[in-house]
Amino acid sequence: MRSLRHYGLEPDTQRPPNQLSGGEFYQVRERNAALLLASAPVLDRLALAVRRPGYCVLLTDPHGVTLEKRCDVGDEDTFARWGLTPAMLWDEAHEGTNGIGTCLAEDRALTIHRDQHFYTRNTPLSCTMAPIHDPQGRVAGGVDISICDQESDGRAIALLSLVVEDAARRIERRLFSELFSERRIVSFGVDGQALFALDDDEVIVGANKAARVMFRCCNDSGVTLPDLLSVSGHENPAHAAHAAIQRMLKRCGGNVSAAARELGISRATLHRKIKRHSSTSVVAP
Template structure:
């Protein structure tokens, strides 16, 4: 009320973008929305029967993609749970989308926790999503206007939303670095599959998801300074699997080229100096001449 001058009793309709603004917003987030399609479909299959809709928003809190049952469309459209509606805190006060973006964390805003009284029939569970550079790009939201939404059910929905958000981040990252080797940069026993690195032919890190950046203290500056994958992949990650796969590729290249380093380097698409460094690191110097 004091920061944005909002009235909790304001019963007006939700603010929305124009058709042109919505089209421009969709174009800006297009790589991520393209990567998210299958994930959104799967999430809706999991929660749609409980009277929920699924929304993918941009960083301004505007839904750009939606999944919902046709029978519920009129209700959700009236509530503003629809592409083009503006759910930022500055417009709607406390709500599942705007508050999750403002606080940069996953959360659920349940019914009367909403600021506007017109939204107090809603239960909204949201999880932020980051782009391939680790920047906040938007969020995934599952909303319901059913009065029988229990805390237990909301907890299950929150887990499903978190898994789907990580899947969208991972797919967006793989799509952005399609030509690179993608390495899981966390503990294989953990479920956080969004901690990914993109590694080039010279074993340099060229990209990292937000989860990987946080876990391994990776910054844009370290990547720009030619960060070696071996410098950040420590114990408890998949470094062993990566090295074994790389060792196998180098040994095959040497075998197919008569153990000639120059020919093997050309076959692998790396420089002779790079291959010599790999041979030393992989303990294969005796297999080359």
């Protein structure tokens, strides 16, 4: 167990989680301004969806610092006593196995239910969290639902897992769309989770984690999306050929003769291919 062997923690420790000073917390929020902006409407919606006594919605930074909290007014003091309030540090190195710290350490959605917590003082809690990834695929934070309601059961926990993962994906999409607001964004996969940002030449300039996993790629190689789709088998040969012709025409300023030379085919053949694909590019004679 990491908490015992690596961090040297003792399960019966009764101290509360570490709290950042006002100045430290201000700096953390400044560093996470984009995350806070993108997550605000998602957190509000999530809080309304799970609004009931004993439930708390949290947003954290990538290091386990709680940035935002949503819960019923009557539960404010209860969750504050647990340390589930802004400016608290819930990383594994200090808190052992817990929903926030363990999710961030393992970069996966999970639930730490009651006695699965390392510290005995946290065993009344059930915490379900999903990581949030930035537009470069790195962990940017997480969204968590913590419960101090002893009546919660396995079915409720399973539903919360789906809810927090959906919220995390929504925040990721907002982060990506904001960063690449001047670029064309295309999506693939279930519910369009894989996102690419393209420049005017269809070169990939951004790819979220889902896209990197789905296509086994990164966006620092200058590859175009049509080329990536062709290599990965996500595009049929006709579409790939059409995309290659369009790119070469653009690189050659619309000059068919120059494009044909670069492609290694005759000018007449290229004209036939352009006609076949109903190209709309403006070309030089």
